[in-house]
Structure formats: structure tokens, C-alpha cells
Amino acid sequence: MSTTAIRTQVENPRTRRHGVKRTSFWVEIVVSAVVILLPTFIGSAYTMRLLQDVAIWSILALSLTLVLGYTGQISLGQAAFYAVGAYTSVILQTKLGIPAPIAWVGAIALGMALAYLISVPLLRIHGHFLALGTLALGLIVETLLVQLAPITGGHDGIRIPGAQYLGEWVQLRFPYIVLGVLVLSYWLVRNLTQRSAGRSFLALRDDPAGAAALGIPVARYKTLVFMIGGGLAATAGVLYAHHTQVVTPDSFGFDTSIEVLLIVIIGGMSSRVGAIVGAAVIVFFPEWLVFLEKAENLVFGLVVLALLLFLPGGIVGGIRSLIARITRRRRTDPTEEVAA
Incomplete structure (x- = not known):
């Protein structure tokens, strides 16, 4: 066999991988465009509502995929950031009269700030202890939502009519906003994990001590990922509040954190697409089993x-x-x- 043939055989796998990556990139571009345009082709209001449920759960699952799947931080408190995003945006709009875009940005910023403050003590512990710490955070936030009734409405929650606070034009196009935010969240996680930082995340997930020995700033990266995860969860909360037009503590309890974890596990721990697939399974599959009634x-x-x-x-x-x-x-x- 000639030297040229041998070189071709050696180089083919690299060329093939590069081709696969390029094809995957353009497939993701096309699918993203189709997802944003889906409301145009769906005539059923019920199906559209389920699709928005999938999108919101997907964003919440992406936040946990980034934290758990890519850096190995076991978080059972994503519902806390979810609640902060929802309640902050609603309170700012209904009680303080702040316009929706500003309120949304403020809610997401507060979710990220809370994640940063919590990461300082919590990320010093690992494994099951970290899981228990984030679980405690979720329980604290849920309790505060009930106890601070003058601000949060207690068990009754707060209503936020979409047409009143978003305007009829925006409210009618809200599904496009939800799916657009899902696409932006997906590409945020994709770009973050596809770069060199993504390899560092996987390194500190698999072997934190080894990653630190290689010069990877473990504490800084863990804090960064925790903050971004908190921001994504808060974003999902903002969308949820306007999707349901009411927020109550029941929607942000321990069950929610477990459901998000289940979505990530079903879809795939370290998969962006898996977060969306898992959310679709959790939302649509029970709908297909309604005919079974009690079973x-x-x-x-x-x-x-x-x-x-x-x-x-x-x-x-x-x-x-x-x-x-x-x-x-x-x-x-x-x-x-x-x-x-």
C-alpha cells in the first residue's frame, strides 16, 4: 500500500468528524428555525399550550443539565431559582408597575445573584451533601413563598393577566417568545459547552482534583455554571408565570425539582437535546395515557x-x-x- 493511501486512511477519521460536526451545526440551525415557527403551523390551542409546557420544562432541564450533566454538581434546588424568576417578575409588574421587559431582566438577574450567593457556601461541599444543601434551599424558598403572604399572596398566589401586563399584541404572540427563548437557551448551553470551557467542565465533573492539578479554576467554573443554571431556571420561571397567568407555591415545591431531575435522566445526563426530549416525554406521554384512567x-x-x-x-x-x-x-x- 502506498504512503499516500496510508495517509488518506489516517486523515479520513478527522475529516469525517469535521464533516459530522458541520452537518450537525446546520441541522441544529434548521431545527431551531422550525421550532420558532411552530406556532404558525399549529392550529390547536390545546396542543400549543402543551408545546409551551415542553419549552418551559426544557429550559428548566437545560439549567440542570449544565449544572449536573456537565460539571457533576448534584442540585435538587432548581425549583428555588424557578420560583425566584416567576415571583420576582410578577411582583415587579403587579405591585410596582415595572414594565415586563425590565421586570423579566430583573427577575433573571436576581436568580443569578441568588445562585452566586448560595454557591459560596454550598460549592464547598460535594456529592450527597451538596444535594441536601440545595434541597434545603428549595424548601426554604417554598416556605418563604407561603409565609410572606402580604408580598407573595401566600397559598393563593398572585394572578397576572397576560393581556393587561403584556398587551394583547404580545400576548397573542407569546408562544413565539417562549419557543424563541428555548432556542436561545439551547444555543447558550451549546456554545458554552462546545468551547474549551466545556472540556474543562467535563474534566472537573469526572475528576475535580485532576482538573485542579491541570490548572483549571475549579471553584470559578463551578460558580459560573451554577450562576448560569440559576439564570436559566429563573428564565423558565418568568415564562411560566405568564404562561399560566398565576403563580402559587405549589408549583415550585420539591416535586418540581425531582421532576426536572427525572427529565434530565430520561433524556440524557450530558445532552442538550436530551433535556428537550425528556421534557417532551414528561409532558406528552401522560396525555397519551389518559384513556387508561386509573392505570x-x-x-x-x-x-x-x-x-x-x-x-x-x-x-x-x-x-x-x-x-x-x-x-x-x-x-x-x-x-x-x-x-x-
Whole structure:
């Protein structure tokens, strides 16, 4: 075999990977455009509402994917930042008369500020202790939402009619805003994790001590990711408040944090697409099981259990493994023929 042929065989995998990345990039661009335009093609108000539910849960799941999937920080308190975003935006608009765009930015900024303040003591602990610390944060915020009734409305919550605070024109186009924010959140996480910082995140997830020995600023990166995760969760809360037009403490309890964790696990721990797939499963699958009536929860639980047992890498992880296996088989055959 000539030297040129050998060099071609060595270089082909790199060229192939580069081609796959470029194709993946353009596929993501096209899919992002289609997602933003979906409300144009969906005539059913009920389906559109479910789609917005998926988008909001996806943003919340992306916040946990970044924190847990990429840096290994076990957080059970994403509902706290979710609540801060929702309640802050609603209070600023209904009680202080602040315009929606400013209120939204303020709510997201407060979510990130809270994440930063909490990260100082919490990120000094690891593993299960960190999970318990973030769990405590969620319980504290939920309790405050109930106890500070003059501000938060207590158990009754606060209503925020969309047409009154957003205007009818914006309210009618709110689905485009929700899906647009989902796309922006996806690309934020994508750009953050595809760069060199993303490799550093994975390094400190897999081996924090080794990452520190390599000069990676572990504490700074963990704080940064925790802040961005808090901001994304607060963003989901802002959208949720205007989507449901009412906020109550029941929507931001421990169950919410567990549901977000379940979404991330079902979709894939370190997958941006997995966060969206997991959210779609959680939202749409129960709707498809309504005809089962009393057996709905049982069947849904069994399906989720089966996914966890047979697809430990999540749905997206399972699909990637299948594609990798098929690709290896296709590559093996030509190699064997050449060797022969």
C-alpha cells in the first residue's frame, strides 16, 4: 500500500468528524428555525399550550443539565431559582408597575445573584451533601413563598393577566417568545459547552482534583455554571408565570425539582437535546395515557422505570450508542476487505 493511501486512511477519521460536526451545526440551525415557527403551523390551542409546557420544562432541564450533566454538581434546588424568576417578575409588574421587559431582566438577574450567593457556601461541599444543601434551599424558598403572604399572596398566589401586563399584541404572540427563548437557551448551553470551557467542565465533573492539578479554576467554573443554571431556571420561571397567568407555591415545591431531575435522566445526563426530549416525554406521554384512567400513573411509572433500567444513558444516549454501533460495523467491513 502506498504512503499516500496510508495517509488518506489516517486523515479520513478527522475529516469525517469535521464533516459530522458541520452537518450537525446546520441541522441544529434548521431545527431551531422550525421550532420558532411552530406556532404558525399549529392550529390547536390545546396542543400549543402543551408545546409551551415542553419549552418551559426544557429550559428548566437545560439549567440542570449544565449544572449536573456537565460539571457533576448534584442540585435538587432548581425549583428555588424557578420560583425566584416567576415571583420576582410578577411582583415587579403587579405591585410596582415595572414594565415586563425590565421586570423579566430583573427577575433573571436576581436568580443569578441568588445562585452566586448560595454557591459560596454550598460549592464547598460535594456529592450527597451538596444535594441536601440545595434541597434545603428549595424548601426554604417554598416556605418563604407561603409565609410572606402580604408580598407573595401566600397559598393563593398572585394572578397576572397576560393581556393587561403584556398587551394583547404580545400576548397573542407569546408562544413565539417562549419557543424563541428555548432556542436561545439551547444555543447558550451549546456554545458554552462546545468551547474549551466545556472540556474543562467535563474534566472537573469526572475528576475535580485532576482538573485542579491541570490548572483549571475549579471553584470559578463551578460558580459560573451554577450562576448560569440559576439564570436559566429563573428564565423558565418568568415564562411560566405568564404562561399560566398565576403563580402559587405549589408549583415550585420539591416535586418540581425531582421532576426536572427525572427529565434530565430520561433524556440524557450530558445532552442538550436530551433535556428537550425528556421534557417532551414528561409532558406528552401522560396525555397519551389518559384513556387508561386509573392505570395511567402505573403504566407511566413502569415505562419510566424501563427507560432507567434499559437506557441508563437516557433516550439520546441510547440512540447515540446505537448509531455508534452501526457506524463501527460499517467501518469494519471495508477495513477487513482491504486487509484481506
